[in-house]
Amino acid sequence: MAQLPVKDDERLTTVGLLFESASGLRRLFQTRLEAERSLSNQSFEVLIRLARSPGSELRMSELAAQASLTPSGLTRSVDRLQEQGLVARRVCPDDRRGAFAVLTTDGRALMDKAIPAHVAHVDEVLRGLYTADEEEMLSLLLRKLRDHLFAADAEWGLTAEDADICPGAE
Amino acid sequence: MAQLPVKDDERLTTVGLLFESASGLRRLFQTRLEAERSLSNQSFEVLIRLARSPGSELRMSELAAQASLTPSGLTRSVDRLQEQGLVARRVCPDDRRGAFAVLTTDGRALMDKAIPAHVAHVDEVLRGLYTADEEEMLSLLLRKLRDHLFAADAEWGLTAEDADICPGAE
DNA sequence: CACCATTATTTGCTTTCGCAACTACATTCG
DNA sequence: CGAATGTAGTTGCGAAAGCAAATAATGGTG
Numbered sequence: 001m002a003q004l005p006v007k008d009d010e011r012l013t014t015v016g017l018l019f020e021s022a023s024g025l026r027r028l029f030q031t032r033l034e035a036e037r038s039l040s041n042q043s044f045e046v047l048i049r050l051a052r053s054p055g056s057e058l059r060m061s062e063l064a065a066q067a068s069l070t071p072s073g074l075t076r077s078v079d080r081l082q083e084q085g086l087v088a089r090r091v092c093p094d095d096r097r098g099a100f101a102v103l104t105t106d107g108r109a110l111m112d113k114a115i116p117a118h119v120a121h122v123d124e125v126l127r128g129l130y131t132a133d134e135e136e137m138l139s140l141l142l143r144k145l146r147d148h149l150f151a152a153d154a155e156w157g158l159t160a161e162d163a164d165i166c167p168g169a170e
Numbered sequence: 171m172a173q174l175p176v177k178d179d180e181r182l183t184t185v186g187l188l189f190e191s192a193s194g195l196r197r198l199f200q201t202r203l204e205a206e207r208s209l210s211n212q213s214f215e216v217l218i219r220l221a222r223s224p225g226s227e228l229r230m231s232e233l234a235a236q237a238s239l240t241p242s243g244l245t246r247s248v249d250r251l252q253e254q255g256l257v258a259r260r261v262c263p264d265d266r267r268g269a270f271a272v273l274t275t276d277g278r279a280l281m282d283k284a285i286p287a288h289v290a291h292v293d294e295v296l297r298g299l300y301t302a303d304e305e306e307m308l309s310l311l312l313r314k315l316r317d318h319l320f321a322a323d324a325e326w327g328l329t330a331e332d333a334d335i336c337p338g339a340e
Numbered sequence: 341c342a343c344c345a346t347t348a349t350t351t352g353c354t355t356t357c358g359c360a361a362c363t364a365c366a367t368t369c370g
Numbered sequence: 371c372g373a374a375t376g377t378a379g380t381t382g383c384g385a386a387a388g389c390a391a392a393t394a395a396t397g398g399t400g
Contacts, residue, residue, distance in 0.1 A: 011289065011293070011305070012218070012285075013309065014305065015195060016236075018191060019192055019196070019215070021319065022191075022193075023192075024315075024316060025188065025189075025319065026189070040386085042386080045189070048182075068189060068190055070387070070389080071349060072349085073387045073388065076350095076387075080385095080386090095347090095348080096396090097349070097394060119182060122181050126181065129314060130311070135180075135181070137307060138308070138311045139184040139187065141300070142187040142188055142308075145187075145191045146194060148299050149190075150194060210355095212356080239357080242358065242380075243358065244379090245379065245381085246356070246357075247357095250355095267366070267377065267379070268365090269378080
């Protein structure tokens with residue numbers, strides 16, 4: 001199989017596997033997070049990006065890109081987290097159009113507990129599945145894909161957010 | 171959260187990459203499908219599973235699993251496709267509780283055009299990104315993950331109680 | 341400095357989706 | 371057989387998310 005082009009349906013299948021894997025994981029996390037922290041996976045996704053950013057804060061648009069939400073979706077998500085007292089908004093001093101989302105003290109405290117628990121859950125879910133090499137390979141291949149997709153976003157004239165995602169995550 | 175092993179951090183990042191890749195692809199497909207066929211990516215996902223099944227039909231529950239929807243979500247999705255005349259329901263003769271979703275003639279005709287176009291789109295999006303080996307590897311790794319997740323679903327999918335993991339089990 | 345195009349975020353509206361309750365059929369077992 | 375339990379799918383309902391339009395602040399131009 002070394003140099004043959006990949007067949008059409010193999011490609012479609014791979015894409016399908018990607019979607020299925022993502023939603024499978026999402027659902028698994030969702031259940032656990034809901035039960036233990038009363039958080040949706042999406043909320044957690046937002047919170048974890050904040051928790052892993054310097055100063056526990058990010059611009060709304062940056063956060064939207066990282067959390068795979070549209071600006072509008074993120075606005076609502078942050079609204080909800082604000083109501084729960086986990087996140088606050090801070091007006092950007094340099095540009096008064098802009099806003100930062102910031103973890104509150106409560107939010108930070110929650111995440112200090114939730115992140116290790118989540119890591120343990122991921123570990124539990126993936127344990128014994130991959131060799132270290134495989135896991136590294138998967139990470140590499142996915143990063144390649146993601147970077148390409150976000151670059152393509154700009155290229156194809158879709159909503160061009162700067163594709164420098166996950167600054168604190170890697 | 172400060173002193174997590176690096177390995178775990180990488181894991182979280184990989185999971186993040188998976189989510190981002192999936193939504194990136196989803197958004198890309200969505201835009202194209204919406205523009206060219208007035209189809210959502212989710213509808214297309216349902217249709218393509220049917221189109222690729224023997225007889226262009228699948229049981230509702232099987233289709234739900236493949237399309238990453240809950241039974242209820244699939245019911246609605248098939249409702250919509252039925253209103254559009256692309257899919258029909260067929261009662262299962264062996265088990266009158268059950269139903270098949272079947273592509274109609276229109277649905278088949280649509281997919282006969284849409285699938286090659288979609289394949290071309292996927293090709294366009296992925297062109298030059300992976301070697302054949304890499305693509306095969308990605309497919310392999312994702313299949314492993316998906317199969318594991320679906321097995322896990324059956325195994326301890328719904329119970330949050332049995333958090334007892336034996337470390338070093340594998 | 342007033343004007344226009346641009347960028348960052350929010351809001352109105354609509355669609356989609358999941359959960360839980362419900363219906364209908366099937367299967368098991370006394 | 372007939373009640374009890376299980377399974378397939380649907381429905382009511384509320385939450386979440388996207389699109390498009392609105393709002394607000396910037397930046398550039400003449």
